[in-house]
């Protein structure tokens with residue numbers, strides 16, 4: 001993979017593509033708008049249609065640089081297909097993922113640059129972030145909620161750029177996870193996601209283009225996970 005379709009064309013959720021390989025219940029496309037999952041973001045949901053028959057995409061399995069789309073029937077497809085990502089689900093993932101960056105950035109800046117030890121978005125409009133933060137005062141973490149919402153309301157532009165992976169790795173805080181490194185693309189680059197004036201970090205997911213496209217967020221819970229980790233549970237505040 002050099003550049004992913006969902007990075008270059010985040011707004012395109014429907015695409016006609018040729019099937020280049022297939023096996024029963026799994027299909028490989030020349031191009032796909034589906035996000036395959038990763039970094040705590042869930043795999044896109046949606047359908048594949050061939051000759052007026054529609055199949056649910058039940059998952060995506062990566063095999064080297066191939067992304068096999070698993071379908072809900074044990075048949076072997078060929079020819080041209082219409083791929084359609086569930087855009088409501090994608091939008092929710094973009095919103096939660098952007099909130100994850102905002103919260104991550106503000107905790108990073110206020111608590112001495114802790115790295116993430118885990119992150120997971122959920123289809124119920126919540127997410128959790130685990131930080132390597134031994135000894136942190138949970139009440140102080142909880143008190144960051146207004147800062148998260150100020151960043152949302154400020155309408156900060158969210159953009160992407162590419163940087164040599166090794167160069168990014170040498171910059172403190174550009175790789176924000178303690179446990180997983182972001183993907184090195186075939187051309188040796190890594191994707192950097194920038195929230196104007198707030199944060200820059202390597203990331204392969206999908207995001208909103210401005211922070212004010214997000215609804216407000218609330219901190220649902222701050223928990224200790226072992227001696228080392230603090231878990232923040234966040235949820236979209238629809239009230």
Ligand SMILES: [Zn+2]
Pocket residue numbers: 097101193203204205206207
């Ligand atoms: Zn991201």
